[in-house]
Amino acid sequence: MTVNGSQVAAEVPDRTLLVHFLREQAGLTGTNVGCDTSSCGACTVLLDGRSVKSCTLLAAQADGRSVVTIEGLADGAGELHPVQRAFRAEHGLQCGFCTPGMVMAAVSLLAENPAPTEEEVRTGLEGNLCRCTGYHNIVRAVLAAAGERETS
Ligand code: FES
Numbered sequence: 001m002t003v004n005g006s007q008v009a010a011e012v013p014d015r016t017l018l019v020h021f022l023r024e025q026a027g028l029t030g031t032n033v034g035c036d037t038s039s040c041g042a043c044t045v046l047l048d049g050r051s052v053k054s055c056t057l058l059a060a061q062a063d064g065r066s067v068v069t070i071e072g073l074a075d076g077a078g079e080l081h082p083v084q085r086a087f088r089a090e091h092g093l094q095c096g097f098c099t100p101g102m103v104m105a106a107v108s109l110l111a112e113n114p115a116p117t118e119e120e121v122r123t124g125l126e127g128n129l130c131r132c133t134g135y136h137n138i139v140r141a142v143l144a145a146a147g148e149r150e151t152s
């Protein structure tokens with residue numbers, strides 16, 4: 001598969017989950033495991049541009065496809081992605097454990113709906129849980145990122 005623009009190939013047991021492949025084979029530990037049962041969204045990555053929970057997919061299901069993780073969002077020069085910048089500016093994180101998944105889900109949400117309402121942001125992020133309950137600033141961050149896209 002392609003991960004963050006680079007080819008990654010490995011032989012893995014059939015049952016290997018994509019999240020474990022990313023963390024253990026590709027060394028990309030920004031994708032977190034929160035629940036392992038498709039509930040929390042901490043493992044969210046982009047698969048061919050759309051957000052997926054990587055604990056719900058086998059690594060083999062991503063064979064030949066393109067995966068983007070939180071490590072792949074900033075550009076090569078280290079410039080943060082607009083959604084990352086907005087999370088920082090709006091204090092959209094507390095402990096940060098859910099943050100990579102939230103950011104990836106937000107990137108996918110804004111790709112599908114570049115100018116969401118607050119309600120649409122809340123609905124769009126329903127599959128991602130923040131145990132710190134910092135949702136207010138997360139929603140503000142996504143709306144700020146959308147606003148930045150509109151004015152840039
Ligand atoms: S670890 Fe995948 S949804 Fe929680």
Ligand code: FES
Nearest residue numbers: 094096098130131
């Ligand atoms: S910032 Fe702590 S779980 Fe979301």
